[in-house]
Amino acid sequence: MNGRAQVLAAIRHGLGRDALDGDQATPLAARLATPTPNRLPAASRGDRMTLLRRFADKMRRVDATLATVTDFAAVPNAVAERFPETGSARVAPHPDLAPLDWGAVGLQATFGPARGDDPLGVSRAHAGVAESGTLVLCSGPNSPTSLNFLPDRHVVALHADEVVGAYETVWQGLREGATVDGFMPRTVNWITGPSRTADIEQTLYLGIHGPRQLHVLLVGPDLSDLVDGNG
Amino acid sequence: MQPGCHDFPANVQRALVDDDLQAALARTGAGFPKKRLEGIATLPEFDLLRDQATAIRDHVLEHLDWYLERFADQVEALGGTVHWCADADEARDAVLRICKEADAHTVTKGKSMIGEEIAINDHLEAHGITPVETDLGEYIIQLRGETPSHIVAPALHVSRPQVSAAFREHHTGLDRDRPLETPRELLSEARQVLRESFLAADVGITGANMLVAETGTTIIVTNEGNGDLTQTLPRVHVVLASIEKVAPTLEDATTLLRVLARSITGQEQTVYNTFSTGPRRPDDPDGPEAFHVVLLDNGRSRLLGTPAQPILRCIRCGACLGHCPVYGQIGGHAYGWVYSGPMGAALTPGLLGLPEAWHLPQASTLCGRCEAVCPVRIPIPDVLRHWRTESWRQGQPGGPPRRALRAWAWLTRRPRLYHLLSGLSARLLRWRAGSTGTLRRLPGLAGWCATRDLPAPEGKTFLAQWRAQEHDK
Numbered sequence: 141m142n143g144r145a146q147v148l149a150a151i152r153h154g155l156g157r158d159a160l161d162g163d164q165a166t167p168l169a170a171r172l173a174t175p176t177p178n179r180l181p182a183a184s185r186g187d188r189m190t191l192l193r194r195f196a197d198k199m200r201r202v203d204a205t206l207a208t209v210t211d212f213a214a215v216p217n218a219v220a221e222r223f224p225e226t227g228s229a230r231v232a233p234h235p236d237l238a239p240l241d242w243g244a245v246g247l248q249a250t251f252g253p254a255r256g257d258d259p260l261g262v263s264r265a266h267a268g269v270a271e272s273g274t275l276v277l278c279s280g281p282n283s284p285t286s287l288n289f290l291p292d293r294h295v296v297a298l299h300a301d302e303v304v305g306a307y308e309t310v311w312q313g314l315r316e317g318a319t320v321d322g323f324m325p326r327t328v329n330w331i332t333g334p335s336r337t338a339d340i341e342q343t344l345y346l347g348i349h350g351p352r353q354l355h356v357l358l359v360g361p362d363l364s365d366l367v368d369g370n371g
Numbered sequence: 372m373q374p375g376c377h378d379f380p381a382n383v384q385r386a387l388v389d390d391d392l393q394a395a396l397a398r399t400g401a402g403f404p405k406k407r408l409e410g411i412a413t414l415p416e417f418d419l420l421r422d423q424a425t426a427i428r429d430h431v432l433e434h435l436d437w438y439l440e441r442f443a444d445q446v447e448a449l450g451g452t453v454h455w456c457a458d459a460d461e462a463r464d465a466v467l468r469i470c471k472e473a474d475a476h477t478v479t480k481g482k483s484m485i486g487e488e489i490a491i492n493d494h495l496e497a498h499g500i501t502p503v504e505t506d507l508g509e510y511i512i513q514l515r516g517e518t519p520s521h522i523v524a525p526a527l528h529v530s531r532p533q534v535s536a537a538f539r540e541h542h543t544g545l546d547r548d549r550p551l552e553t554p555r556e557l558l559s560e561a562r563q564v565l566r567e568s569f570l571a572a573d574v575g576i577t578g579a580n581m582l583v584a585e586t587g588t589t590i591i592v593t594n595e596g597n598g599d600l601t602q603t604l605p606r607v608h609v610v611l612a613s614i615e616k617v618a619p620t621l622e623d624a625t626t627l628l629r630v631l632a633r634s635i636t637g638q639e640q641t642v643y644n645t646f647s648t649g650p651r652r653p654d655d656p657d658g659p660e661a662f663h664v665v666l667l668d669n670g671r672s673r674l675l676g677t678p679a680q681p682i683l684r685c686i687r688c689g690a691c692l693g694h695c696p697v698y699g700q701i702g703g704h705a706y707g708w709v710y711s712g713p714m715g716a717a718l719t720p721g722l723l724g725l726p727e728a729w730h731l732p733q734a735s736t737l738c739g740r741c742e743a744v745c746p747v748r749i750p751i752p753d754v755l756r757h758w759r760t761e762s763w764r765q766g767q768p769g770g771p772p773r774r775a776l777r778a779w780a781w782l783t784r785r786p787r788l789y790h791l792l793s794g795l796s797a798r799l800l801r802w803r804a805g806s807t808g809t810l811r812r813l814p815g816l817a818g819w820c821a822t823r824d825l826p827a828p829e830g831k832t833f834l835a836q837w838r839a840q841e842h843d844k
Binding site for chain 2 (some may be wrong): 142143144146147148151154159168171172175178181182183191200203220233272274280288289290321325327328329330331332333335336337338339340341348349351356
């Protein structure tokens with residue numbers, strides 16, 4: 141008996157039954173075919189500005205910083221303003237970021253997955269979740285996963301229209317974009333704040349293996365009253 | 372990992388007089404309960420979500436074979452490989468085979484309790500492969516040659532000076548006179564040293580907090596980002612997971628994630644929740660070329676259909692450890708194996724058998740705090756009582772405790788004799804105590820009395836006093 145058959149037989153023996161037959165499996169298959177959200181917290185609901193405010197507020201609570209810009213063209217300048225001492229940036233090869241004029245603000249930009257010693261990485265998020273101030277990044281040709289973890293400082297650009305209330309909205313959106321390979325990219329990262337550890341005497345310190353600082357650039361024309369000047 | 376649960380009483384003796392450990396436990400103290408309360412305060416729906424999380428886990432266990440097959444089919448459809456392993460030996464061999472096929476010299480590891488369960492580091496080292504733990508806590512205890520003392524905070528028992536000493540001893544390539552005292556200095560050094568391992572590793576091994584049947588996705592939850600570097604940079608990603616970890620859909624996994632971190636660190640979400648589905652796609656700029664999932668049973672299927680089944684709902688948050696008065700006194704190592712605290716006492720007898728682990732379910736006051744804080748409402752005291760009953764059937768405890776319990780059982784089934792004897796002994800103890808009101812010595816209980824005095828009874832039993840009061844009315 142191969143490993144699979146052996147483990148499955150042991151499980152069925154424990155449960156005191158044979159493999160499920162077609163009728164028994166039908167409701168289970170339906171559960172997988174049409175996934176439905178369980179209870180969504182009230183914190184995941186609200187109109188656009190409520191959700192954006194909550195997103196910004198929750199991000200600050202997890203020690204991320206946030207600034208707003210009116211369009212993607214303003215991203216290089218915002219990066220240089222936030223990290224003036226950084227001369228170079230490793231940038232995701234994303235159509236919203238790669239064509240920008242990084243040199244004009246004194247940043248030497250290169251594009252692609254992170255290398256071991258990049259001081260700064262710039263990524264393009266797939267979505268933001270207001271409920272907990274969480275960024276969602278999906279791996280793909282325009283979004284190397286290593287950029288989210290290797291650089292010392294991580295800047296994530298995100299359009300305000302991409303901020304949703306609940307994680308479940310993101311899953312449903314991904315499903316609607318399914319291809320023959322399914323809808324899940326190799327890696328989906330939920331990122332809620334910069335890297336941290338409490339492994340030394342149970343005291344929390346920021347910045348261990350992942351980025352020591354996380355800065356979010358929220359892009360949109362109407363966000364000026366979202367951030368009270370603290371960036 | 373060689374179990375030492377049978378040495379539990381001796382382990383406890385050592386733990387109670389270990390000053391470093393007692394200082395660490397005192398430092399941790401009420402930290403976790405406080406953080407949990409702050410965390411659940413951000414989610415008014417917390418209790419309702421706990422009910423749903425419990426229902427999801429129960430539903431999966433009842434249909435575990437079906438969901439595991441869907442999970443495995445999905446992994447394979449995307450070009451991943453699933454290795455079904457009945458026991459620890461099979462899992463060790465599966466991991467070694469993968470590493471050899473990849474011609475691996477260095478392996479980085481994210482935190483994995485299954486890795487501890489199958490002692491994968493020892494196995495790889497014995498075959499010339501260097502495993503490097505990358506979770507800071509796991510790295511510290513790897514340097515110190517120890518095992519985790521907490522399922523979430525593995526180096527909870529280690530002090531800052533001890534971390535510093537371990538780094539100085541093992542990081543021999545660095546300046547001997549470097550400052551290495553502050554947490555910032557320790558963190559920077561760990562970051563620098565482990566970064567080289569991340570970049571050099573051929574294979575990355577992580578655990579899995581959950582498996583998603585719908586998509587063939589594995590999920591890891593970390594605050595450091597070490598698990599992500601472990602699984603993104605090397606050519607091969609190996610996931611170690613036990614069979615009960617499945618969630619049907621991404622939505623179900625999401626509900627479980629809403630209650631997981633809150634229950635232990637109080638975070639709404641852990642910093643990095645990572646969903647991995649198959650190997651890298653053809654046009655991905657990074658990620659592993661190969662994706663393996665090692666599925667381990669190792670005794671879990673034997674718990675299905677028994678009164679211990681609810682312990683398989685566990686999502687390893689660690690809340691029960693942080694709230695347990697026994698764990699709070701003795702720490703994790705005394706439990707003698709991978710899992711400690713209430714969930715360890717409930718799970719370990721099922722995986723290792725009662726002859727090895729029968730002591731663990733005895734070490735509980737059954738106060739129920741573990742059940743009260745469990746995000747999936749595992750009735751841990753009931754499971755512990757189940758193991759006590761089973762171990763009694765198998766002859767443990769033996770000797771004087773067994774004879775005493777037998778005598779007690781015999782007596783309680785004879786109420787008249789019981790009342791007669793309890794009335795007599797209440798008066799006798801009262802008389803022996805004299806004017807002090809306490810008993811410093813009791814026949815046959817010298818050990819117990821060495822550190823304790825027994826307050827003397829009032830002289831009349833409760834029932835005698837009750838009857839007297841009823842009579843007065």
